[in-house]
Amino acid sequence: xxxxxxxxxxxxxxxxxxxxxxxxxxxxxxxxxxxxxxxxxxxxxxxxxxxxxxxxxxxxxxxxxxxxxxxxxxxxxxxxxxxxxxxxxxxxxxxxxxxxxxxxxxxxxxxxxxxxxxxxxxxxxxxxxxxxxxxxxxxxxxxxxxxxxxxxxxxxxx
Amino acid sequence: xxxxxxxxxxxxxxxxxxxxxxxxxxxxxxxxxxxxxxxxxxxxxxxxxxxxxxxxxxxxxxxxxxxxxxxxxxxxxxxxxxxxxxxxxxxxxxxxxxxxxxxxxxxxxxxxxxxxxxxxxxxxxxxxxxxxxxxxxxxxxxxxxxxxxxxxxxxxxx
DNA sequence: GCCTTTATATTGAAACTTCAACAAAGACTC
DNA sequence: GAGTCTTTGTTGAAGTTTCAATATAAAGGC
Numbered sequence: 001x002x003x004x005x006x007x008x009x010x011x012x013x014x015x016x017x018x019x020x021x022x023x024x025x026x027x028x029x030x031x032x033x034x035x036x037x038x039x040x041x042x043x044x045x046x047x048x049x050x051x052x053x054x055x056x057x058x059x060x061x062x063x064x065x066x067x068x069x070x071x072x073x074x075x076x077x078x079x080x081x082x083x084x085x086x087x088x089x090x091x092x093x094x095x096x097x098x099x100x101x102x103x104x105x106x107x108x109x110x111x112x113x114x115x116x117x118x119x120x121x122x123x124x125x126x127x128x129x130x131x132x133x134x135x136x137x138x139x140x141x142x143x144x145x146x147x148x149x150x151x152x153x154x155x156x157x158x
Numbered sequence: 159x160x161x162x163x164x165x166x167x168x169x170x171x172x173x174x175x176x177x178x179x180x181x182x183x184x185x186x187x188x189x190x191x192x193x194x195x196x197x198x199x200x201x202x203x204x205x206x207x208x209x210x211x212x213x214x215x216x217x218x219x220x221x222x223x224x225x226x227x228x229x230x231x232x233x234x235x236x237x238x239x240x241x242x243x244x245x246x247x248x249x250x251x252x253x254x255x256x257x258x259x260x261x262x263x264x265x266x267x268x269x270x271x272x273x274x275x276x277x278x279x280x281x282x283x284x285x286x287x288x289x290x291x292x293x294x295x296x297x298x299x300x301x302x303x304x305x306x307x308x309x310x311x312x313x314x315x316x
Numbered sequence: 317g318c319c320t321t322t323a324t325a326t327t328g329a330a331a332c333t334t335c336a337a338c339a340a341a342g343a344c345t346c
Numbered sequence: 347g348a349g350t351c352t353t354t355g356t357t358g359a360a361g362t363t364t365c366a367a368t369a370t371a372a373a374g375g376c
Contacts (some may be wrong), residue, residue: 011281018292021300024307025291026210030233031314033187037334047362052184068324075188080363082326087362104324104371123169133183134176136309142179148303149182151294156189195364205332226354238333240356245332262341262354322373331364342353 032132039128044121046091049076050084051125054093054118057110064109066099075157093117190290197286202279204249207234208242209283212251212276215268222267224257230315239266251275 014022036048044051052074057063065073071081085108088094093114099105110118134142172180194206202209210232215221223231229239243266246252251272257263268276292300 011284012288013284014287014292017297017300017304021304021307022287022291024304024311026206027233027311027315028307029187029191030207030210031311034233034235034334035314041334048184049188049362052188066324075185075192077192077364078325079327079365083362086326099324102324102372106325126169126171129172129180130170132313133180133310134172136313137306139175141306141309142175144302145306146175146179146182148295148299149179149186151299152291153182153185153189155290155294156193157185192364199364207332224354235334236355237335237357241332244356257354260342260354264355318376320373320375322371324371325369327366327368329365329367331362333360333362335360336358338355338357340354340356342351344351345349346347 035132036125036128040121040125043124044117046121049074049080050088051121053081053084053088053108054110054114055122057094057108058115058118062109063115064097064107067106067108070108072157088114193290194283194286198279198283201282202275204279207232207238208246209279211239211242211246211266212268212272213280215252215266216273216276220267221273222255222265225264225266228266233315246272 033048040046040048040051053070056070056073057065067081067085068078071078074081076084085094085096089096093111095109095111097107097109099107137145191206198204198206198209211228214228214231215223225239225243226236229236232239234242243252243254247254251269253267253269255265255267257265295303
C-alpha cells in the first residue's frame with residue numbers, strides 16, 4: 001500500500017545554529033553593501049559595484065579586460081556590466097575598445113582619468129573597509145573567513 | 159620645521175591575507191544575493207529582500223511589526239521598507255494598520271494569504287540555502303561563521 | 317560549405333533602491 | 347504650553363539592476 005507518486009519531500013529545515021548563522025549572513029548581505037555604497041557615494045560619487053570594476057581593471061597589467069571576463073571577475077552579469085561601463089564611460093574613467101582577436105568582443109580599459117580617480121578614492125575606501133570589517137577581526141578570523149568563503153564561492157560562480 | 163597641517167595619512171593598505179579574504183567577501187556580496195533572488199523569483203515571484211520581510215513578520219507571534227523595527231530587523235531603511243510594503247500590499251500578502259499607541263506609527267502585518275504564500279515558498283527556499291551554503295560547511299564552520307559575522311554586525315547596524 | 321548551436325554584448329522596459337524633501341506626531345526645554 | 351528638536355513614515359525623481367529580446371560572430375556537426 002505505498003503511494004506511487006513521490007512524496008512531497010519534507011524539507012530539511014535549518015538547525016538552530018544554522019539559523020543563527022544564516023540570519024547573521026543575510027543581515028550582513030543587506031547592510032554591508034549599503035555601508036560600502038554610502039562611503040563611496042559620499043566621498044567619491046560612485047557605487048561599490050562600479051568601484052570594483054575600476055579596481056579590477058587597475059589590477060590588470062594593461063588596465064583593461066574583456067567584458068565577459070570582467071563580469072565574471074566582478075561577480076556580475078554582462079547586462080549589468082554593459083550598463084555600468086556605459087555610465088563609467090560617460091564619466092571618462094573607462095573606454096571601450098574592439099577586441100583584436102574576436103570580432104564579437106569588447107574590451108573595457110581604464111583611462112588615465114580613471115587611474116587618477118582610483119588613486120584619489122582608494123585610501124578613503126580602504127580606511128572604511130578596515131573600520132567596518134578588519135578592525136574587528138583577529139588574524140585567525142581573517143584566515144578562517146577566507147577559507148569559509150572560498151568553500152562557498154565555487155557553487156555560486158558556476 | 160614641522161608642517162602645521164596634518165599630513166595626509168598614508169593609508170594602512172590591506173595585507174595579503176586580508177586582501178584575499180576581502181576579495182572573497184565582496185564576490186560573495188555580489189553573487190549570493192543574486193543567487194537567492196533568482197531562485198525566489200523563478201519559484202515564487204519575489205526578491206529575497208521582500209521574502210525576508212514576510213519571513214520576519216511570520217516569526218512574530220501576531221505576524222506584525224512596527225515599520226521602523228521591521229526595517230532594522232531586516233537590515234533595510236524605512237524608505238525601502240515603505241516601498242516594499244506597498245508592493246507586498248498590492249499582492250495581498252501584507253496589510254498596513256495604524257499603530258494604537260503612537261499616532262505617527264504604522265504596523266505591517268501578514269495577511270492569511272501572506273502566511274499561506276510563505277508556507278508554499280519556504281521549502282524551496284530553504285533547500286536552495288542548503289544547496290548554496292550549508293551543504294558546503296562543517297558544523298564548526300557554521301559556528302565560526304556565526305561568531306565572525308556577529309562581530310561585524312554591531313558596527314554596521316548603528 | 318551550410319546549418320544549427322553557442323558565446324558575446326547591447327538595448328529598452330519594468331522593478332527595485334537611493335536620495336532629498338516633506339508631513340505629522342512625540343519628546344524635550346524653558 | 348510654546349517653541350524646538352527628534353522620531354516616524356511617506357512620496358517622487360533619479361539612478362541602478364533585472365529580465366526578455368535582439369544582433370552579431372564564433373564553433374560544431376554533417
